[in-house]
Amino acid sequence: MKKGQIAHLDHDRNNNAASNLAFLCFDHHDEFDSRTSQSKGLQRAEIETHREELYYTFGTWSAQLYRDQLLNFLAFYAADLDAMVGAAVKAGKSVVCFGEELAFDVLVTDAVDYCDGELYMPHISVLELFASWGWLTFSYEERDIEDDMPRVFITVQRKPICDEIANRLLGKLKDNREMNERLVRTAGFRGWKSPYDRA
Numbered sequence: 001m002k003k004g005q006i007a008h009l010d011h012d013r014n015n016n017a018a019s020n021l022a023f024l025c026f027d028h029h030d031e032f033d034s035r036t037s038q039s040k041g042l043q044r045a046e047i048e049t050h051r052e053e054l055y056y057t058f059g060t061w062s063a064q065l066y067r068d069q070l071l072n073f074l075a076f077y078a079a080d081l082d083a084m085v086g087a088a089v090k091a092g093k094s095v096v097c098f099g100e101e102l103a104f105d106v107l108v109t110d111a112v113d114y115c116d117g118e119l120y121m122p123h124i125s126v127l128e129l130f131a132s133w134g135w136l137t138f139s140y141e142e143r144d145i146e147d148d149m150p151r152v153f154i155t156v157q158r159k160p161i162c163d164e165i166a167n168r169l170l171g172k173l174k175d176n177r178e179m180n181e182r183l184v185r186t187a188g189f190r191g192w193k194s195p196y197d198r199a
Contacts, residue, residue, distance in 0.1 A: 005029050009044050022051045081168045088165055091129045095122040100173065102126055104183050107135075107166040108192035110156050115149040123154065135161050163195045170194065 007024045008015060011033070024032060024047070032042040088107065093099030106126045114120035120140075127138045140154040166187075173179045187193070 007032055007047070009047060022047050081164060082172075084161070084165050085169050085172060087133075088130070088169065091126050095125045100169065100179060101182060101186065104166055104169055105186050105190070106130060106156075107158070107162045107169070108187055109154075109190045110158065111154065112190075113151045113153045115151045120152045120154065127154070127156065130162075135159055135165075160195075163192075166192070167194045 005024060005026065007022050007029050009020050009022060012020075024042075028042060032047065034041045088103040089099050091099070092101070092103035092106070096102050102122055103126060106123060107130075109123075112123070114123070124140060127136070130136050131138060136156055136158045138154060138156040140152055142150055142152050144150050170180065170183055170187075173183065
């Protein structure tokens with residue numbers, strides 16, 4: 001991601017109208033604000049032209065493509081399975097220290113219920129990320145259970161990409177015997193089999 005700042009095209013910091021704002025990287029923002037006579041610097045018209053091209057490109061993209069199509073595009077052009085595994089693990093680690101295990105559990109689980117918020121909140125946090133990437137959809141509800149604590153029931157509709165990523169994660173961790181065994185136990189507990197093991 002490119003770092004930058006919002007530039008005020010009329011150089012008035014109090015004018016926050018959308019037409020007066022443009023995101024520029026630090027170098028271009030400095031160049032635009034520069035008053036030296038040594039260089040022409042960026043002109044307002046140039047920035048407005050580039051901003052309109054950016055709006056047109058991404059506005060057309062979002063209008064023409066559904067999330068699944070965008071995911072397919074990224075998978076083909078920009079992200080391979082290894083990158084997706086890395087993103088899944090990073091998502092897990094953003095919530096708990098055992099990120100690989102949490103990511104794998106979320107990738108292979110169709111339905112689960114919890115009574116402990118310290119367990120279901122991390123699970124739901126990762127589910128929300130995976131859902132935003134188009135990998136799955138999910139729902140959850142809290143139910144009162146007679147003579148027991150309330151439980152949160154989670155139902156997931158996983159897309160085939162989840163199996164592919166889970167399988168690749170298992171493969172990447174095959175040299176870490178202890179971790180691999182824990183993931184295999186999780187897979188068994190959740191009733192998940194690698195797509196390559198299915199007849």
